[in-house]
Amino acid sequence: xxxxxxxxxxxxxxxxxxxxxxxxxxxxxxxxxxxxxxxxxxxxxxxxxxxxxxxxxxxxxxxxxxxxxxxxxxxxxxxxxxxxxxxxxxxxxxxxxxxxxxxxxxxxxxxxxxxxxxxxxxxxxxxxxxxxxxxxxxxxxxxxxxxxxxxxxxxxxxxxxxxxxxxxxxxxxxxxxxxxxxxxxxxxxxxxxxxxxxxxxxxxxxxxxxxxxxxxxxxxxxxxxxxxxxxxxxxxxxxxxxxxxxxxxxxxxxxxxxxxxxxxxxxxxxxxxxxxxx
Amino acid sequence: xxxxxxxxxxxxxxxxxxxxxxxxxxxxxxxxxxxxxxxxxxxxxxxxxxxxxxxxxxxxxxxxxxxxxxxxxxxxxxxxxxxxxxxxxxxxxxxxxxxxxxxxxxxxxxxxxxxxxxxxxxxxxxxxxxxxxxxxxxxxxxxxxxxxxxxxxxxxxxxxxxxxxxxxxxxxxxxxxxxxxxxxxxxxxxxxxxxxxxxxxxxxxxxxxxxxxxxxxxxxxxxxxxxxxxxxxxxxxxxxxxxxxxxxxxxxxxxxxxxxxxxxxxxxxxxxxxxxxxxxxxxxxxxxxxxxxxxxxxxxxxxxxxx
Numbered sequence: 001x002x003x004x005x006x007x008x009x010x011x012x013x014x015x016x017x018x019x020x021x022x023x024x025x026x027x028x029x030x031x032x033x034x035x036x037x038x039x040x041x042x043x044x045x046x047x048x049x050x051x052x053x054x055x056x057x058x059x060x061x062x063x064x065x066x067x068x069x070x071x072x073x074x075x076x077x078x079x080x081x082x083x084x085x086x087x088x089x090x091x092x093x094x095x096x097x098x099x100x101x102x103x104x105x106x107x108x109x110x111x112x113x114x115x116x117x118x119x120x121x122x123x124x125x126x127x128x129x130x131x132x133x134x135x136x137x138x139x140x141x142x143x144x145x146x147x148x149x150x151x152x153x154x155x156x157x158x159x160x161x162x163x164x165x166x167x168x169x170x171x172x173x174x175x176x177x178x179x180x181x182x183x184x185x186x187x188x189x190x191x192x193x194x195x196x197x198x199x200x201x202x203x204x205x206x207x208x209x210x211x212x213x214x215x216x217x218x219x220x221x222x223x224x225x226x227x228x229x230x231x232x233x234x235x236x237x238x239x240x241x242x243x244x245x246x247x248x249x250x251x252x253x254x255x256x257x258x259x260x261x262x263x264x265x266x267x268x269x270x271x272x273x274x275x276x277x278x
Numbered sequence: 279x280x281x282x283x284x285x286x287x288x289x290x291x292x293x294x295x296x297x298x299x300x301x302x303x304x305x306x307x308x309x310x311x312x313x314x315x316x317x318x319x320x321x322x323x324x325x326x327x328x329x330x331x332x333x334x335x336x337x338x339x340x341x342x343x344x345x346x347x348x349x350x351x352x353x354x355x356x357x358x359x360x361x362x363x364x365x366x367x368x369x370x371x372x373x374x375x376x377x378x379x380x381x382x383x384x385x386x387x388x389x390x391x392x393x394x395x396x397x398x399x400x401x402x403x404x405x406x407x408x409x410x411x412x413x414x415x416x417x418x419x420x421x422x423x424x425x426x427x428x429x430x431x432x433x434x435x436x437x438x439x440x441x442x443x444x445x446x447x448x449x450x451x452x453x454x455x456x457x458x459x460x461x462x463x464x465x466x467x468x469x470x471x472x473x474x475x476x477x478x479x480x481x482x483x484x485x486x487x488x489x490x491x492x493x494x495x496x497x498x499x500x501x502x503x504x505x506x507x508x509x510x511x512x513x514x515x516x517x518x519x520x521x522x523x524x525x526x527x528x529x530x531x532x533x534x535x536x537x538x539x540x541x542x543x544x545x546x547x548x549x550x551x552x553x554x555x556x557x558x559x560x561x562x563x564x565x566x567x568x569x570x571x572x573x574x575x576x577x578x579x580x581x582x583x584x585x
Contacts, residue, residue, distance in 0.1 A: 010390050017391075020382055021402045027461070028405055030427060031417045043425035046434075093310040100303035108307065110578045115318060116515070117574035119522035121543050122563035125328065125550050126321035129335060149317045156310065181302070210410035212525040217551060228412035232529045235416065242420065249413040257408050261401070 035059070035246035042242045058247035068248060070223055071230035075252075078143050078226060079208040085144065086151045086204045087197060094159035095185050099168070115153040120213055123149070131218055142218045143226070147211060151204045158203070162196030163189065199266040206256050227252040322567065328560035335556045347561035357562070359537050360545040367456050367541055368520045374460035375516055376509075379467025386468075387475045400472075407465035411525025418458045419445060419530055445530055448538040455527050455539050462526065463519075467512055474508040475501070507580075514577045518570060542566055 034042050036054040062068050096102070097109065127146055128137075136142040170192060171184035179187070190197070212228045219225055225233065231252060234245045260267055304311075329347050331340040351357050382403050386396055406414070421428050422444035432438045444454040478501065486496045502509075524543040527533065533544035542562070550559035 013385070013388055013390055017385055017399050020385060021399060024404075024406055024461070024465075025402045027417055027421055028409075030421065031413075034420065042420065043423055045425055045430060047427050047430055089309045089313070092306045096303040096306035100306075102300070102303040105303075108311070111314070112310075113578045113581050114574040115314075117518045117570050117577055118318070119518065119543075119566060119570055121522055121524060121546055122325065122567050122570070123318075123321045124547075125335075125556050125560055125563065126324035128550075129324065130316075130321065146317070148313055152310065152313065212411050228410045228525070231412040231416060232525075235419075235529065245416055246420070249409075249416055253409050253413055256410075260404070260408050264401070 031246055032250060035243060035250050037243055039241060039243050042246075058241075058243035059251070061244055062248050062251065067222055068230065071225055071227050072251070074140070074224060075209055075227040076255075078140055078147070079205050081140070081144050082147045082151055082208040083201050083204045086148060086155045087201055089148075090152060090155035090159045090200060091185075091190060091193075091197070093156045094163045095189070097156070097160040098163035099171070112153045112156055115149070118149075120150060124213065124217055127214070128217060137218065138220045138224050140224070143211075143215060146214045146218065147208050150211075151207055154207075155200045155204055158200050159193075159196060162193055162199075166192055195266060198263065202259050202263055202267060205259065209256055325560045325563050325567070328557055329564045331557055333555065333557050334560070336554055340557075343557075347557050348565070351558060351561050351565065356537060356540060357545065360540045360542050363452060363537075363539060364521060364541040366452060367459070367523070368517060370456045371459045371463065371520045371523075372513060372516050374456075375464045375467045376513070378460065378464040379471055379512075382464070382468045383472040383475055386472055403468055404465045406462050407469075409462070411462070411523075412529055414458060414462045415526050415529035418454075418461075422454055446535050448535050451531055451535060451538045455530060458526055458530070459520065459523055463516065466516070470508055470512055471505060474505045478504045510580055511577075514573060514580065518573055518577075521566070521570075 033050065035058055036056070037048070037051040038053050038055075038057075041048050041051050041053065097105065131137050131142045131146075136145070166189065171189045174184040174188050175181065210228060211226070212232070215226045215229045216232075219229070222230075222233075227248075231245060231248055234241070234248065328334045330342060330344060332343045332346070334340045386400055386403070388396070409417070420426060423429075424441040424443045428444070429438075429441050432442075442450060444450045482500045482504070483496055486500050491499060521541075522543050523541070524547065527539055527541060527544055528547065531539045533540040533548065546559050546562050546566070549555050549562065
């Protein structure tokens with residue numbers, strides 16, 4: 001590196017970095033701070049930055065309300081099932097794509113890439129009709145099934161990309177030794193592909209956890225609602241227990257936030273491999 | 279056990295064996311293909327069919343009306359408004375995502391600070407991406423409230439002393455939801471561009487600086503051309519995703535006030551699920567699918583070239 005750094009570069013750059021951090025971080029910090037305030041202080045003018053009356057009360061009232069706790073249980077359940085189903089199906093598909101040549105391979109692969117450009121709302125009306133016809137309206141099954149539309153294409157592409165990086169000898173050796181394909185895939189290839197699987201699983205969880213449109217339309221009763229829909233309903237219902245809505249938002253954001261913090265590397269590597277090829 | 283019998287059967291007959299061998303990849307793909315038929319082919323067929331009938335689902339014996347629904351939609355003033363708003367929303371959002379994503383990734387790609395400092399800032403910059411639409415909607419509804427902290431900051435800094443109702447004033451609402459969407463979506467650009475920047479060989483910059491190129495020339499003649507494939511992918515994907523941004527707009531303004539933030543997604547949703555005009559909603563969806571198919575073909579082709 002022979003480019004010299006001028007004396008003013010470092011402080012200027014630091015100021016720019018901090019301004020950027022305010023842009024992205026301040027709204028989140030503000031949400032966090034306000035979630036501890038009594039409702040009357042949230043729109044105080046001038047704002048109280050750190051309230052003297054801060055308490056856990058808004059959080060307690062969320063946890064003591066069985067209806068709100070149910071939103072969380074629903075979200076965990078639906079997202080977990082979606083992750084498991086997506087992983088199994090995408091591992092099978094990725095195995096076919098990365099280890100076989102067959103007629104229609106390019107076509108199917110192109111189709112899977114293209115599905116990502118299909119807007120979910122255009123399919124909402126037929127989904128509604130299908131779900132009602134299959135007696136799945138207002139059930140977890142309806143959500144799991146429809147979520148696969150947008151979790152699978154991404155998962156298959158990422159998983160195929162990952163499996164392509166694993167040497168063929170790895171699973172072929174098993175078959176040469178007389179092992180079955182089943183053992184080659186589940187006994188050898190899958191355990192080696194764990195980092196890729198973790199990345200795909202996290203993405204899938206995040207997308208399922210955050211989904212709003214299908215959850216809003218394909219469920220009807222509050223005991224089937226997921227966190228995003230639950231939060232948005234709170235806004236209409238008791239207009240304006242702001243602190244409780246914020247507390248619920250903070251709790252509802254934690255799973256994805258923690259996943260991101262712990263698996264940051266996978267996250268970034270995974271998303272770059274899946275959607276955008278360098 | 280099953281496997282063993284299958285194998286011995288395959289061993290007997292070479293033709294049967296060949297069929298087994300050829301069908302293996304399709305067996306692995308079977309769940310995917312079945313789901314694609316159920317979740318994609320059938321619904322697309324249904325939505326197109328609906329769009330040629332008069333009120334489906336509600337009406338037990340719908341009548342074929344040809345292109346009547348399309349005519350109704352195309353002459354609807356609200357549809358025109360929705361298209362205009364969507365174009366503004368998408369255009370400004372995508373450009374905003376690109377500019378902020380690019381600036382932040384360039385800031386993070388500096389050589390002045392150590393990996394730890396940069397790591398912390400990277401996490402902070404990626405934060406908006408971690409929140410679901412409903413949470414972002416609530417968060418910004420609070421910030422943009424007439425008595426909210428944004429108006430307070432504007433008045434303290436002397437930029438504006440009126441308490442603007444950002445989301446319920448017709449002249450500000452569309453700009454406000456677009457801003458929210460920019461804030462929510464730039465990290466996707468930032469993370470991808472950052473990965474791309476780190477893949478650019480240092481030699482290219484060395485060569486450029488030996489040729490006497492300044493920082494800006496290096497940016498336009500080295501960085502941009504090197505990032506081109508990533509940028510095209512990002513712009514296409516973002517374009518499609520932003521057309522269908524639903525949560526943010528629906529929760530904050532519901533398309534209002536007086537259609538000021540009506541976009542194609544809120545328009546379709548209201549037609550279908552507030553007015554129960556499923557055929558009209560299907561016709562709108564049909565038009566949008568057509569547009570997206572064109573983009574999808576372009577995208578898939580571009581992705582294959584990249585492989």
